[in-house]
Amino acid sequence: MSRLRPEVVAFDVNETLLDLAPVRAALIESGRPGELLRPVFGRTLLIGFAAALTGSWCRFRDAFDDALAQETDLDAPRRSAVADAFGELSPHPDVEPTLRRLAEAGIRVVTLTHGSPGVAEAGLARGGITPLVERTLSSEAIRAWKPAREVYLWAAGSCDVAPERMALVAAHGWDVQGAQRAGLTGAWFSRGEHAYPAVFDAPHVRADDLAGAVDGLLALPA
Structure with a gap:
């Protein structure tokens, strides 16, 4: 199945966006x-x-x-x-320009974590990028952990978008695997993990950095 440019891009929080x-x-x-x-x-x-x-x-x-x-x-x-x-926690230096690029392209941005509620909000506020994020989602709300399928489907439903028109960007291969298995578009980039696990399905988008992952999503056909 060919992938389409997402209407909503969800970002993992710990390590992907926020520096530990x-x-x-x-x-x-x-x-x-x-x-x-x-x-x-x-x-x-x-x-x-x-x-x-x-x-x-x-x-x-x-x-x-x-x-x-x-x-x-x-x-x-x-x-x-x-x-x-x-x-x-605070955002990595590459986060603000990357999220701004998505906003300027008219693509909705959310965060999706199984971490404690409030962590993403505090980190985004500390980086001054709260206005670039439509909402922050923690799967604690449904008592589940990524990479369970239900988490990604719940996130898509919360954003009122079909799973195939939502993407997940993460620096963790297991997170991208879970998203893709739930029908989302997955984008993995290297931040801490130097290689994507070979036993997983290949990521729809693979990049060396966060900007490259978003570039790959924006390059998909509308």
Whole structure:
């Protein structure tokens, strides 16, 4: 099936749009190496995915706290301080011009995360780009985690658009895979992940950076 230019582009939040540097800094302040963020973040996803797959559910913050408890010996107050740093995230430098380009092209922009409500809003406001985003969506509202199919279909329904006219841009291959399996157009770019998983369906759009991912979407036929 050939893809069409999307009417709505949804962006993943953590890492894709917002820099996790404050969380890394909070780990260092707690006396732990900043490099620990990647395994903690990976374990957070594992906990959340497993909970959802087995028919239960947990909040992103609770999964992150459990991951910290498993990967470190931090006590509860220090783990909470690290988690609070998600509220201090800011957009990567390439985000504002990329979102502005979509807005100027008449394409609606939303964010889609399974992260804690308020994180995307605070980060967008800190970067001064709130006006470029129509709405922020967290799948906590439906007690689900990406890459479950229901999350992407819920997002499309919330935006009153057919799944095939919605795209997801993410720096995470598993997120793009989930979106494409739900009927959305997927756009993956490299930010932290150096390669797209070969076991997944090939992304509809593959790029070296965020701007390139959006360029690929804009190049699709209307």
